[in-house]
Amino acid sequence: MRKLHPKTNIMRHTRHPQLKLGELPISQIEIDLNSRDDIPPLLLGLQHIYCTVELRQKIFAILEKKILPTINKNNGRPGMDLWKILIFGVLRLNLNCDYDRLCELANNHITIRQMLGHGPFDFSYVYKLQTLKDNVGLLTPEMLNEINILTVKEGHRITIKEGDEALRGRCDTFVLETNIHFPTDINVLFDATRKIISLIASLSAACGITEWRQGKYNIQRLKRLYRKAQKLKRSTSKNDNKKQAREQLIKDAHMEYCDLANKFIVKAKCTLSNIEGGGLKTISTVMLVESFITHAERQIDQIIRRVVKGEVIPHEEKVFSIFEEHTEWINKGKAGVPVELGLRVCILEDQHGFILNHLVMEKETDDKVAVPIVKDTKKQFSDLQSTSFDKGFYSPANRKELQDHIDLVVLPKKGRLSAKDKEIEYSEEFVRNRHKHSAVESAINALEVHGLDTCPDHGIDGFKRYVALAVLARNIQQLGVKIKQQRIKQERRKQKLKKAA
Numbered sequence: 001m002r003k004l005h006p007k008t009n010i011m012r013h014t015r016h017p018q019l020k021l022g023e024l025p026i027s028q029i030e031i032d033l034n035s036r037d038d039i040p041p042l043l044l045g046l047q048h049i050y051c052t053v054e055l056r057q058k059i060f061a062i063l064e065k066k067i068l069p070t071i072n073k074n075n076g077r078p079g080m081d082l083w084k085i086l087i088f089g090v091l092r093l094n095l096n097c098d099y100d101r102l103c104e105l106a107n108n109h110i111t112i113r114q115m116l117g118h119g120p121f122d123f124s125y126v127y128k129l130q131t132l133k134d135n136v137g138l139l140t141p142e143m144l145n146e147i148n149i150l151t152v153k154e155g156h157r158i159t160i161k162e163g164d165e166a167l168r169g170r171c172d173t174f175v176l177e178t179n180i181h182f183p184t185d186i187n188v189l190f191d192a193t194r195k196i197i198s199l200i201a202s203l204s205a206a207c208g209i210t211e212w213r214q215g216k217y218n219i220q221r222l223k224r225l226y227r228k229a230q231k232l233k234r235s236t237s238k239n240d241n242k243k244q245a246r247e248q249l250i251k252d253a254h255m256e257y258c259d260l261a262n263k264f265i266v267k268a269k270c271t272l273s274n275i276e277g278g279g280l281k282t283i284s285t286v287m288l289v290e291s292f293i294t295h296a297e298r299q300i301d302q303i304i305r306r307v308v309k310g311e312v313i314p315h316e317e318k319v320f321s322i323f324e325e326h327t328e329w330i331n332k333g334k335a336g337v338p339v340e341l342g343l344r345v346c347i348l349e350d351q352h353g354f355i356l357n358h359l360v361m362e363k364e365t366d367d368k369v370a371v372p373i374v375k376d377t378k379k380q381f382s383d384l385q386s387t388s389f390d391k392g393f394y395s396p397a398n399r400k401e402l403q404d405h406i407d408l409v410v411l412p413k414k415g416r417l418s419a420k421d422k423e424i425e426y427s428e429e430f431v432r433n434r435h436k437h438s439a440v441e442s443a444i445n446a447l448e449v450h451g452l453d454t455c456p457d458h459g460i461d462g463f464k465r466y467v468a469l470a471v472l473a474r475n476i477q478q479l480g481v482k483i484k485q486q487r488i489k490q491e492r493r494k495q496k497l498k499k500a501a
């Protein structure tokens with residue numbers, strides 16, 4: 001199987017069709033069933049996907065359709081096999097590892113290399129760090145979601161016996177944090193201004209402009225004033241004169257810091273106006289500098305309004321990171337967790353431990369996603385009969401609309417219950433499903449352990465790809481766990497038969 005580019009007729013294999021000397025077919029790779037590590041269940045799941053011909057063809061068709069064949073024009077090499085890209089993607093998330101560890105595993109872990117298609121005489125082949133980053137980055141959330149649906153259906157096929165009860169879902173949300181430092185208005189201004197200085201300095205050097213030769217020194221000047229403003233604390237003295245004197249010191253320090261930042265902004269604008277022509281790299285750098293200038297001007301305005309004028313900055317005006325602009329300030333009221341910086345992720349898990357669906361929530365609360373996630377899941381899994389939620393998802397409209405899509409809606413009402421509400425929520429079936437709802441916390445904890453604690457990928461697209469990969473990796477691992485349990489039972493039966501004989 002291979003994908004041909006319509007113009008160049010250059011191929012990117014799904015997996016190279018010709019076995020190398022000493023290379024084992026994937027179906028013959030032996031995976032340790034006694035190991036308690038995370039890798040063997042994942043490899044068992046991947047092995048099952050590859051050896052189930054119909055499932056493999058469907059997954060490869062999705063990968064072929066989405067990932068166009070690429071070629072390095074300098075050396076004529078085809079792109080990495082699609083099978084390898086899938087392995088690297090799910091392995092990275094399942095182990096919650098960075099690309100450095102992934103590169104180490106790819107080059108030195110025997111079983112993983114066998115799964116990648118390398119034999120004992122092929123250990124000279126070394127994967128490079130940037131190669132892994134570039135190829136895993138080709139995966140898209142949409143593609144991963146399609147593969148996830150096929151994986152879950154396969155898991156149901158080998159898990160659910162004929163006559164078993166229909167699917168029961170449980171839905172909840174958690175926060176996936178972005179990889180940022182704790183934001184304040186002055187450190188966000190420092191981030192924006194230092195990027196302006198460093199980018200405009202490199203751009204000026206390339207264009208032969210000498211105005212920004214002291215770029216590093218200018219950043220140090222700015223940082224000294226930032227630290228000065230950061231360290232000043234308000235006075236706790238009962239003497240009003242001392243309090244006023246300290247308040248004035250704080251205002252002066254912030255104004256001095258903002259004035260210097262503003263000087264660099266004005267100078268940067270002047271330099272940009274003098275830069276003419278240039279290639280795509282120059283144009284992209286100019287656009288990036290302009291975006292950081294916008295951030296810096298907004299932060300200066302907010303600092304002056306807050307410190308000098310004594311205003312309270314509305315929450316919707318605040319930006320918590322200039323690098324991960326999708327970051328939200330989330331307070332879920334958990335004990336010991338005053339605030340989380342990231343985005344909410346909603347998951348819907350079934351009673352067999354497979355995650356049927358997920359949703360990255362941008363500027364949305366729990367009650368806004370209850371109906372959409374159930375409707376979307378019902379399209380793919382028509383036998384979903386019930387779904388449980390917590391009180392955060394409740395609204396009268398949600399309960400009414402959800403009843404049109406599933407038979408049993410386990411959605412506890414906020415506040416005092418009427419006689420009709422009590423009749424619903426005290427029923428045996430409602431209570432039984434609500435008691436089982438807490439099991440979704442186990443799935444959330446597993447996702448956080450296997451990658452979804454902090455997202456290291458950049459941008460909202462990288463964030464969504466990271467979540468989709470984590471969900472797929474978790475489901476493939478669950479598939480592997482089910483297969484491992486079945487094989488262990490088979491081995492025990494064989495041993496009993498031998499003893500009986």
